[in-house]
Amino acid sequence: MAYEFSNTKAFSQENGDLVTAMKEYAHGNFGGRSKEECEILIDKAFASAIEAKSGFTMPTENSKNYKTAVKAYCSNPMVAYFANEVTNNLIDAVLPTIMDESTLRFIAETKYADFGDTIKFDLESNALLHVSKADYRRRRINAQKTFDSTITMTGENHMITVADNLFNILIGSAHIARDVMRASLSMQNAMLVEAYAEFEGAMSKLSSPLKVTNFNEKDAITLAETVTAYNQGRKAVFMGTPVALKSILPTNSNYRYLLDDAYVKLGALNQFNGYDVIPMAQVADPYASTPYALKLDNTKVYVVSPASDKILKIGVFGGTISGAINPQDSANTEASQTLQKGWETAIATNSIAGVIDLQG
Numbered sequence: 001m002a003y004e005f006s007n008t009k010a011f012s013q014e015n016g017d018l019v020t021a022m023k024e025y026a027h028g029n030f031g032g033r034s035k036e037e038c039e040i041l042i043d044k045a046f047a048s049a050i051e052a053k054s055g056f057t058m059p060t061e062n063s064k065n066y067k068t069a070v071k072a073y074c075s076n077p078m079v080a081y082f083a084n085e086v087t088n089n090l091i092d093a094v095l096p097t098i099m100d101e102s103t104l105r106f107i108a109e110t111k112y113a114d115f116g117d118t119i120k121f122d123l124e125s126n127a128l129l130h131v132s133k134a135d136y137r138r139r140r141i142n143a144q145k146t147f148d149s150t151i152t153m154t155g156e157n158h159m160i161t162v163a164d165n166l167f168n169i170l171i172g173s174a175h176i177a178r179d180v181m182r183a184s185l186s187m188q189n190a191m192l193v194e195a196y197a198e199f200e201g202a203m204s205k206l207s208s209p210l211k212v213t214n215f216n217e218k219d220a221i222t223l224a225e226t227v228t229a230y231n232q233g234r235k236a237v238f239m240g241t242p243v244a245l246k247s248i249l250p251t252n253s254n255y256r257y258l259l260d261d262a263y264v265k266l267g268a269l270n271q272f273n274g275y276d277v278i279p280m281a282q283v284a285d286p287y288a289s290t291p292y293a294l295k296l297d298n299t300k301v302y303v304v305s306p307a308s309d310k311i312l313k314i315g316v317f318g319g320t321i322s323g324a325i326n327p328q329d330s331a332n333t334e335a336s337q338t339l340q341k342g343w344e345t346a347i348a349t350n351s352i353a354g355v356i357d358l359q360g
Helices: 006-026 035-054 066-075 077-100 166-170 176-204 217-230 262-266
Strands: 108-113 119-123 149-153 156-163 211-213 237-240 275-279 300-304 312-325 336-347 354-357
Touching: 006 035, 006 077, 006 176, 006 312, 035 077, 035 166, 035 176, 066 077, 066 166, 077 108, 077 166, 077 176, 077 312, 077 336, 108 119, 119 312, 149 312, 149 336, 156 176, 176 300, 176 312, 176 336, 211 217, 217 300, 217 354
Parallel strands: 108 312, 211 354, 237 275
Antiparallel strands: 119 149, 156 336, 237 300, 300 354, 312 336
């Protein structure tokens, strides 16, 4: 089950239907309704939650000068404040679930904490003790001890500023569900880009025997055996983008692929010489200098043990907080909302991993 922030738990007690509907919407579960029908139902529940929290009743559609009244309603500081709070809680309900579903889970451990807390990852020693021969009459041999370690995270703040859409949502020309998903997916993407940058940076520093240049079946199997053996028998897997995994193939020239083979159906093998092959979903990198850039390297295949200590550690801190910019400041009539979220990523592990550089 995905983590729930304390603010989301408290919010769910009063607005359980809204939170449930938003989670189902995030996973494409519309309960027999169309997507648009679900969005309208979420909009209505969103408006009701604002009314309940702010103590101010929204104008009805048959009221005089309805849209002007709604515009004034949105300008009420209490309404704007609680609209942001409801939105923040919906984002916090969705974000942990979509993070848990990404392929990052095979190489990263994610922990959550509330504001003001720290997150600690305990790393047990993975080293084996040296076994030496000793005479039965010898009283003492050299004692050995392994040491554990701990890393502590306090989080780094991240911000997104978006145009406030409250008026359009309340009059039915926009939908809060879409805004929540856009913000949640943007945060998820930023987390993935940072995490994969840390991971790829660490993998690029590996050298032989944990790095193999060009694909060779024998060398690839040897690397998988090495990673498995030094991760205390926790079996390794091959991971990479669908493009990279095209190279993970038997080198026997007599091998043939039939129409019902996994390679033909999936575009890559799902097992290679007894080791699982896991595709990594490619990630958009909107922060790159080139348009439509992708984050994951299509020329690298990684060898990791998902059952051992994860290579990456991610700490996510507190619920989302936001503040609205006064639309009357500096004669600026566009209201804006700034969302803030704290997280931190680091390479910290007692495991080993390997990489196959397909381009040498």
